[in-house]
Every structure is written in structure tokens, then in C-alpha cells.
Amino acid sequence: MSNLLAWTAPPEAAECCSSLSRRPLSPAEADEIALVLKALADPVRLRLLSIVASHPGGEACVCDLTECFELSQPTISHHLKVLHSAGLLQREKRGTWVYYRAHAAALTSLAALITPAVEPALPRSC
Amino acid sequence: MSNLLAWTAPPEAAECCSSLSRRPLSPAEADEIALVLKALADPVRLRLLSIVASHPGGEACVCDLTECFELSQPTISHHLKVLHSAGLLQREKRGTWVYYRAHAAALTSLAALITPAVEPALPRSC
DNA sequence: CAAAAGATTCGACATATGTCTATATTGACA
């Protein structure tokens, strides 16, 4: 599973808060962040995440979610797996049912990453 | 050009702040947000945006950017176009050079969208 | 005007991705 939280404090960023706008990302950092954003960058997965997050109790099972779409159950399952692998959804199996909930810390980290820096960046090139 | 800023106050969200976690996104909203996230969800484009944003003066021309990658100049130009079309980069032509800068408001909106809601969501299904 | 430099557009190609159907797995329960 991709670990976005780990990104928030990479060695080379010890000097600073996490933000795209503070300094150029290394290729490796960009690869990792892109994995998480790719997981989010799909209309079905955005809706799945928003449905799960705003569901009563903050969680929903696959059967709840499948009803919301005109897509096959395996397709929904696939999208949930992508979100889970990216660390954006947490998974808990209870009996026959599997419940998903939003991983708030991962979303918070991602949002912080995107938020423009308030302070002007130090002069750098690449 | 996709207009993320417009999303921040859609008619059906008048009740509330903008957040994925507040209520289920409509399919149309999800499509629009996905367009912006798709633009961000690429390692090269993430690096381009971070380089532009942290460049002295907050802007960089294409020639500055091409040096940072082992990719052809048309490829860089393509990625810049994607970011610009998504509203994440602003473009200004001065003489022969084209300067890009990060669109801070768009990034702020996107970050707000991803940030988990503090208040519990109202009970809703899809 | 012509030539050069910066940038974009075009067309092609290989890879990645979203979706489906069919099948497998897991757990509840008679």
C-alpha cells in the first residue's frame, strides 16, 4: 500500500512544511504522490469516497455502495481496492460484510500537500 | 478550461462548505473534479507545478522547465497544456517566452475539497 | 524580408486503465 503519510516528513523536507509550492519535488516523491492522486482522480472513486465519508457512522459496506452506481459489483470492488491500496480508504471485515471508511489523516496530508505555501519559496531551479 | 473555482459554490452545496466528506458528490461534480485531479496525478506534472511554484518570482518559462527533465520539449509543452487547461497553471506570453505560474486559488480550492469535514455528515445514502 | 529561437500542434505508437463476465473465496447458517 502506498503510504502518503510517510511522505509528509521525508528526510529532505525536514527544513519545511509539506507543500508542492515550497520546493521542487524529487522524481521519487512525485511518483509516490502521483499514485495517491491517480487513485483519487476518477469520477467513480471520488463518488465512492464521498459516499463512504458522508455515510451514517462514517462507514459503508460494498453492498451499500454498489446500489449507488450502475456498474457491476466487481467494478466497484476494483475501485475500492484502488482507493484502499492508495491508503485513502480503510477496510474492515465483519462477518460476511466488508466496511470501508475514509482515512482522514491521509486526506489531510494530501490537502496540506496541495495547499499553496504562504511564504515565498527560496530560490531554486529544479 | 475546467473551472475548479466554480465548483466551490455549486447550487446544491449552498448549505455547506465544500468537502468530499460532507455529502455524496453528484456524478457531474465528480466528473469535473476528476478532470482537475487527473491533471495533477502525473509525476512529471507534479514536478512541473512544484518547480514553477517554487521558482524565483513564482514563475518559470518553458525553457527553464525543459532543462529539468530528460523529456522532449513537446512533451513538456503537452504537460503544461494539461495543467493550464485544468486551471492549475496560469500562462503569460512575453515576447518569445511563455511564462507559467501556479494558480494559487485553484490549488486552495482543491485542497479544501479534499480536507475531511470536521463536523459529522448528515445522514445520506448516495 | 529572412533566418533563428521558443513554443505549440499533429500523427503515431506502446502502455495504462476502466469495465465486463466468469470464477473463486470467505463466512453464516440450516
Added chain:
DNA sequence: TGTCAATATAGACATATGTCGAATCTTTTG
């Protein structure tokens, strides 16, 4: 133990995407 219900996995297929080289456009300058 056998069957059923809820999810997940596998394999196939069509479409989307990232990259390139070649050509085109635009602006400066000799």
C-alpha cells in the same frame, strides 16, 4: 456438511494517456 450470500480475483477488451519525431506557428533580430 452443504448451500447461499457477500466480496474479491482473473482474464479479456476497448478506450485513454504519455511519449516521441516532424511540422507549424510566432516573435525577435540581422
